[in-house]
Amino acid sequence: MTSSSAPIKRRDATRTRQLLLDAARHRFASDGYAATTVRDIADDAGVNVALISRYFSSKEGLFEACLTSSVDEMRRTAGGARLDExxxxxxxxxxxIDSDGFPRHLVLLLRSSGDARADEIRVGMLRTFAEKLASLAGWTEGDDELLLRAQVTIAASLGIALLRSNTRLEPLGSAGREDLIGPVTDLITAILRKP
Amino acid sequence: MTSSSAPIKRRDATRTRQLLLDAARHRFASDGYAATTVRDIADDAGVNVALISRYFSSKEGLFEACLTSSVDEMRRTAGGARLDExxxxxxxxxxxIDSDGFPRHLVLLLRSSGDARADEIRVGMLRTFAEKLASLAGWTEGDDELLLRAQVTIAASLGIALLRSNTRLEPLGSAGREDLIGPVTDLITAILRKP
DNA sequence: GTCGGATGTAAACGCCTGTTGACTAATTTC
DNA sequence: GAAATTAGTCAACAGGCGTTTACATCCGAC
Known part of the structure; x- marks a missing residue:
């Protein structure tokens, strides 16, 4: 047997980059930017620390990459819904539903790194989502009240995501889809129903 | 004139403690625990760094003190409301309404320091509030659905507070009481109205 | 007035952070 | 298969962190 069960690690830059990105998203989402160290991330990814600087140029750069990748993934899954969906x-x-019950993509949108460019990405994404959501509810440019309501909806959702992921407040912490659908539906329809 | 406009600083431990506490609450709420340094806090308070260790024994200790003082203040102002209030x-x-448009007490409840004891205070407070709110809506022990709805309400409110305070997402960021009362009322009554 | 505890100061401590440069090892190219 | 390019390793760095220690200063009690 030349190499049957050996966990040989072929050198593969793309794969390594992805491992770092995944580990970073986990850490940044659950612990926040400042509390996460590059060594934590590298260890989680099973990769040398120096490679973070090589592939992302800095910790900030890695954070930005996390943000944009999460944003892309959200765009992909969130496109073209009707208001009642x-x-x-x-x-x-x-x-x-896709990962392990931890809404990382959402929580990342609430995690600031203090860096201006990263914050622009973050806030830009929030603004886009809010406008998209408002449009579904019949928004036209200039209607600040409905836009505000869409933003409140998003803020509320992010709050639920954050509280679920950082406290073990029961029953919210371990509520499943079937438990949440009722309250969240009520919440959203109540806010977005045009006054 | 012996001492008219002179900003002489009389030594006063109680006052110093309070200055540190106020500065720390500002910083912890707006930047988070890890991103805040003890030197930041001391400078804001106009006080020597070493006094943090003296009066609160550690940065963790100061954070706990912030938490309990905010919790006390919330209890004082949040007691005995009716559901419709x-x-x-x-x-x-x-x-x-009391300070400068920044809901620090609320945001602090979402800021984890990673310390177990501090997190207990934090989550304990959230639990208490949720139960109090659920009770107003007719909750009796064991009714997990209504308790969940109360927790969702709190999560949503905290999300709004956090988004308001750390992004400049307009119009939410600079919405006043009169702008928020409508959406928030809709949100709360929709979730808490017993199904 | 002076003594003693309380209050504030300054500098240093050891540790951990993000980042870098010189290096080795694997892979691709010819 | 040798050369060249890419991928990964290792150790060190400068700086900032929370904390402590030894010292100056103020203030109230006597």
Whole structure:
């Protein structure tokens, strides 16, 4: 047997980059930017620390990459919903249907690094989402009240995501999709129903 | 004139403690625990760094003190409301009627230091508030659905507070009490109205 | 007035942070 | 298969962190 069960690690820059990105998203989302060290991330990824600087030029750069990759992933999954599907989509994100029940993509949008460029990406994404959501509810440019309501909806959803992920407040902490769909639907329809 | 406009600083431990506490609450709430340094806090308070260790024994200790003092203040202002007043009270906190439009007490409840004891205080407070709110809506022990709805309400409110305070997402960022009262009332009554 | 505890100061401590440069090892190119 | 390019390693760095220690200064009690 030349190499059967050996966990040989072929050198692969793309794969390494991805490992770092995944580990970083976990850490940044759950611990925040400042509390996360590059050594933590590298260890989680099973990769040498210096490679963070090589592939992302800095910790800030890695954070920005996390942000844009999460944003891309959200765009991909959140496109083209009807108003009555919005609650369902949000709950899917909250309950983390794709990963392990941890709404990382959402929580990242609340994590600031203090860096101006990263914050622009973050806030830009929030603004885009808010406008998209407002449009579904019949928004036209200049209607600040409805835009505000869309932003409140997003803020509320992010709050739920954050509280779920950083405290073990029960029953919210371990509520599943079926538990959340009721309250969240009520919340969203109540706010977005045009006054 | 012996001492007219002179800003002489009489030595006063109580006052110094309070200055540190105020500065720390500002910093911890707006930047988070890890991103805040003890030197930042001391400078803001106009006080020597070493006094943090003296009066609060550590940065953790200061954070705990911030938490309990904020919790006390919230208890004082949040006691004995009726269900139909809840939205108004929350909006008052969100709009920061007492201070400068920054809902620090609320945001602190979302800021984790990673320390176990501090997190217990934090989560304990959240639990208490959730139960109090649920009770106003007719909760009796064991009714997990209504408790969940109360927790969702709190999570949503905290999300609004956090988004308001750390992004400049307009119009949410600079919305006043009169702008928020509508959406927030809708939100709260929709979630808490027993299904 | 002076003594003693309380209050504030300054400098240093050891540790951990993000980042870098010189190096080795693997992979691709010809 | 040798050369050249890419991928990964290792150790050190300068700076900032929270904390401590030894010292100056103020203030109230006697």
């Amino acid at each position: 919005v609650a369902e989509r949000i709950v899917e994100q909250l309950a983390g | 809840v939205a108004e009270r929350i909006v008052e906190q969100l709009a920061g």
